[in-house]
Amino acid sequence: MRHRPAPLLLVAVLGLSLAGCAAGDRIMDRAGQAAERALNRQIDNRTNRAVNGAIDGAFAAGEDAVRCAFDDDACVRQATGRGENVVLVDRDGTPVDRNGNPVDADDVEGAIVRAPGSAGPPRPGVTNTGFDFEPGARTLFEDDFEGTRTGNVPGSIRFIKGEMDVVEDRGNKVLRVLRESMFGVPMGERPDLFTIEFDVYMEPNAALCITTTKIDEYSRLDGMRSCEQAVAWMDMTAFRIASGTGRVPHQTGFIAPDGSSSGTGAFGGYAPLAERYVPVRATMDGTYLKVYLDETRVVNIPNAQLAPGSELIFFVQRYSGSYAEETVYIDNLRVGSGGQETGYGALSTGGRVTARGILFESGSAQLTGSSTAELTQLLAALEDAPGLRVRIEGHTDASGGADTNRRLSQQRADAVAAWLTGRGVSPSRLEAVGMGEDQPIASNDTAAGREQNRRVEIVGL
Template structure:
């Protein structure tokens, strides 16, 4: 294991501080059915994450400040998520992850996503200091980053990436910015790989990887009017009720629905998986429900239209024995009163 860890810097690293207000125009909505999600919670530092298959290269889980991250440590590293169904990508899906790249790499593209049809690569999505690249069948497009994250502001910081595939359109986001839209591309992908070309002593890592089926802002309004909307895209810091800025795509859409339906009243409920102490989970879920309510109120929704309650782990919608099931159970629900 000593050789496996050689050259990795394990000192606390600065996170990219993102003000929620900066996400006021963010419109990414995560899919509503989890296919694969890994927050590395049950992976010991210094070990390989068992939820992934190592195709080539090397990778290891380690702590970065107060969160775990998956370090890629060798050139030509490729990882495959362990999903029970070999062909698991639907026609419409979303993908999210956080990525970090050391400034010493300069032009290295860092973490990339490769979509496969069976075993054949069909699409690569890459990023570097200035732009994201969509490289697909008969289509290669670059999306330049705004000055706020390009070049010198890109390295040594965490960035949140989100990819939405709907019908024949692909949208790619970096932090609060939509950096690239591929308006029309036809490709059939059945699975994916996460890759990176790492050098000794230079950090290249990712965390909070989540793949979900669906992802359609228009369906949120229908779900509300039908009686219930289940959100897996409202995210919080680990074991805290602090709202992550990338949650704002979904919250913005919810505010739009509530504004357009002024008589609609909603119960906001927080839910956790079964890990940890029951009482702590109940307390955490209630704090998270109140955080969401407070955010909606701050955006102009009357407090009298909203109630907030936490249920902890008492109302699972999936099997807590699997990590996919746990990801399904960690959610915020909006129920029509």
């Protein structure tokens, strides 16, 4: 006779079975959550490695950086004051921007505060079309403001209007210029070819105009507010420098006689101007004006038509209602006679021109699209001087084998010659020579030096 389990026993067994299932589900849930956390950690680790790798790649070889909490202003000031770059991090050491938000590998500049004089990479979206600035050899004006008492206007400049004085910035003296203020820099003469150099930091809404003038009467200056008014009222043209980050995003570029602005492409502003001291370099060759911020060319105008005065005018324009938002700080101001001739004028007298704007695809002799502007200038020089012959020299850095470098440099020189002959220049006027790595102009031990050694030079014959 078979015995049936008692109903209570069956319920108990069923209850234990269901409890076991629930516990198993909880164990599976915990295992799934642990796996998800592990996967997220792997993703976070890969992301952090990518971000840190991108940050390392943002600095030139040999450049160091310290890490500061994004909200530790004292740490940032002390580090940049020592000339060190800074990477902003949160409490976990993750790179973040100034507001504490994580950055991604495609845009790590938000986590970087560069020391004054640290060039950094070109502004995202702006093509660096060749840095060919050479300072004028003979000094016409120079002042780093260290010899001026704090609170005074330097005796080396000519005060015209407004408010300015020398202040101390982290142990370094600089010239502070408030809005609607103007001063003159005497050159003593006006050479056809001269250069301007200075370092500048600007509050976000500030805009600095630089020009010459051919008038001596300044009765209308009190009402002047903008670069455009300076052009219209003082019979001058100007170039303007601005960060483009303020409430009124002023454009960096050249102010033409009709009041319009232009620059290299649709340049707009240059954001680092409101973050650190940026080196400004300009060459004026007759009517040809080139202006660089860091090593990024922002003005390239062949018909600038600056007024023929022997004094440079610096003017801080006004737009906002706050002096603090429009103040400009200037250091290491120098004007020199001479420099890199534009338009290849040096070739006619047997000179040598480094064609920094002639660029090639990596590891090949394929000219980049951005080389066209420089090539066109060389073509114009050859067309303007029918008797001119030139030698095109290709140079490389010391990376790779010497034989490979010589072949590549020859191919690149040949590519430039082919571009010119394809536009009507007789082959008899051109020599193309591959110099390889034999004539460096900088050390091959650093990335910056190797970049300088990779070049094309044009020599007048």
